[in-house]
Amino acid sequence: SQKIEQNSEALNIQEGKTATLTCNYTNYSPAYLQWYRQDPGRGPVFLLLIRENEKEKRKERLKVTFDTTLKQSLFHITASQPADSATYLCALSKTGTGRRALTFGSGTRLQVQP
């Protein structure tokens, strides 16, 4: 069956360090992969999208990689700040009919200590 795995344990890092979050998937051939941020009591907010034919995408302090052979995406936040503390969700598209629908991982909570 299709499965998306994110580290369920919280990631604690010191301010200024690089945070790296992992998203692994099985039995998917996604056309694209997206990362979202979710704060408590709020809806997820889109951060970055990377397509199946792209290896890496950057936006300011954020970087996403996508390895369709390993079936893995890495999400990096450089020079992390306490304001980056949140839960980060990866989401994969389906293929074929219904590809606009996203399936989300369970998320990884990031805590950046000042």
Add this chain to the structure above:
Amino acid sequence: DAGVIQSPRHEVTEMGQEVTLRCKPISGHDYLFWYRQTMMRGLELLIYFNNNVPIDDSGMPEDRFSAKMPNASFSTLKIQPSEPRDSAVYFCASSPGGARNTEAFFGQGTRLTVV
């Protein structure tokens, strides 16, 4: 644009009652999604619409759940009768049309508690 607007923000109801959740998508968006989030199961897609037409309702848990989109600016998710296990945060999201603009814009969610 005010973003995706959901109402109510909180709903507490008794088991067996009918519950209706409402959503106003971002104007001009072609896709509307209903998700449910719980601690145990995470964020699950229930149903989505394209140009007001339901495309995939395979995530709707059972016949007690129904969703409608009578026009481009309004959608409802109805649970009848509600049960305690339906307690969750329900999110509505919308997305532009076109192959490249695939990000979803989420509302603030409706926290449903069925007692």
